[in-house]
Amino acid sequence: MNAITTFDLTSKQIALVKQTIAKDCNDEEFNLYMEVAKAKRLDPFLKQIIPMVFSKNNAEKRNMTIIISRDGQRVIAQRCGDYRPASKPPSYEFDPGLKGPLNPHGIVSATVFLWKQDPKSGEWYEVAGQSFWDEFAPIKEEWAKNEQTGKNYKTGNQTLDDSGNWARMPRLMIAKCAEMQALRAGWPEQFTGLYDEAELDRAKVIDLTASEVVEKERENHRMRAIGADNSITVTWGDNWALEKDPVGKFADEVMRFIKESTPETVAKWQDANREPLKRFWALQPGDALALKKEIEAAIARKPSRPANDELRNHPMMAG
Known part of the structure; x- marks a missing residue:
């Protein structure tokens, strides 16, 4: 392992992380971020672990979330010893009726299958992660200004946020969410409380924290299980x-x-x-x-x- 991976950082390197990668963090948030990076043995300079601060200008709602990049996720998983990456591409469910500006390919969901080894039998079995487009895609409300009152109001229209990759690479983004779901399902000790950046793009546009986004997805999953999601x-x-x-x-x-x-x-x-x-x-x-x-x-x-x-x-x- 290199010096950074074992977290033998010099004071100059720590200062550089604070000034660049973690520039939005206050002192407490920065200390927490560095402790998590140390515990997970991830490299801040390789962007394996990233701090994301929500509501930076609102003291009551301010919240920092730890982002693990795809490279960082696989580094952690590989160290577990009972992980194998997917042996086949993600599977997608499409609905032509959903195709439109809010969903360029009409994606319903993506499913990723990872492999986990049973500690007793030594046999490998699949761990599935599934993510639904309408739960993770960063769809935001369109606002307009009332010229008479000067106040903003919702027009009732929605748009797919095009500041990231969801509009350009929709299949990749929903698959990244599904892979993180599989990692949390199969290796909860290592991945609980950690998020992929794709999971948080929705949080950015609807003002939710990372945990609220994931809890909302779990709630929707329960609703689907009882047939209440589409009725x-x-x-x-x-x-x-x-x-x-x-x-x-x-x-x-x-x-x-x-x-x-x-x-x-x-x-x-x-x-x-x-x-x-x-x-x-x-x-x-x-x-x-x-x-x-x-x-x-x-x-x-x-x-x-x-x-x-x-x-x-x-x-x-x-x-």
Whole structure:
């Protein structure tokens, strides 16, 4: 091992790390960063380990996260003695319907398989890591300024952040997230609390810490396991029973419902489905904004004729 790897740094080298690689760190953060680098035996000068400071100008939210580059990850894994890198390329799931400005290739997820050796039998088995595009891609809200109030507001539109590599190399970036997921799953002692930079690109644009991003992914994974990730539980007024509708069809179903219902029924439906509507906003903010306007217009309109369910009870229909 070279001098830096064994962490035999001179005072001049330590000062250089502070002035360059860790220039955003305060003293406490820098000390922590150097201790982690020492414990993991990683080289700061080779960018194997990098400190990333979030909310630098906000003392209450300020948070430093340790980034391990891909080279650093493999150095740590190789030292474990029970690790072998992937023997095949990442596998991808695509959906042509998702292809667009927010997802250039229509990627649903990437899965990476690493190899771990069983300490008892000596046999090798695969450790899978899977990452989903909609959980890690740095998609940010578009903001505009209200000329009258001078305040910024969300337009309801979204864009894929193009300051990094997600727009240029989307498959590589989501695969890096999947590989780190596999490393944490197979070697938790070595990789818990450490992150790949690709995992944090989303955190940069939505103002979350690294741990919050990963916890959100775990929560979404649990939601997928119970079939709740791509559906919305809603009531359509038929005795107000609950049913699940796919997210992709939710807006169309709402439009059909409000066209067939009176303003009073739509208002009652909106009040009964506040939480499902919030969930739809979180999943599809652009569509949710348009749908909100349609619902408000439906409630405000004057019915030109009785709705179907009221027509049967109209005096003119009495036998």
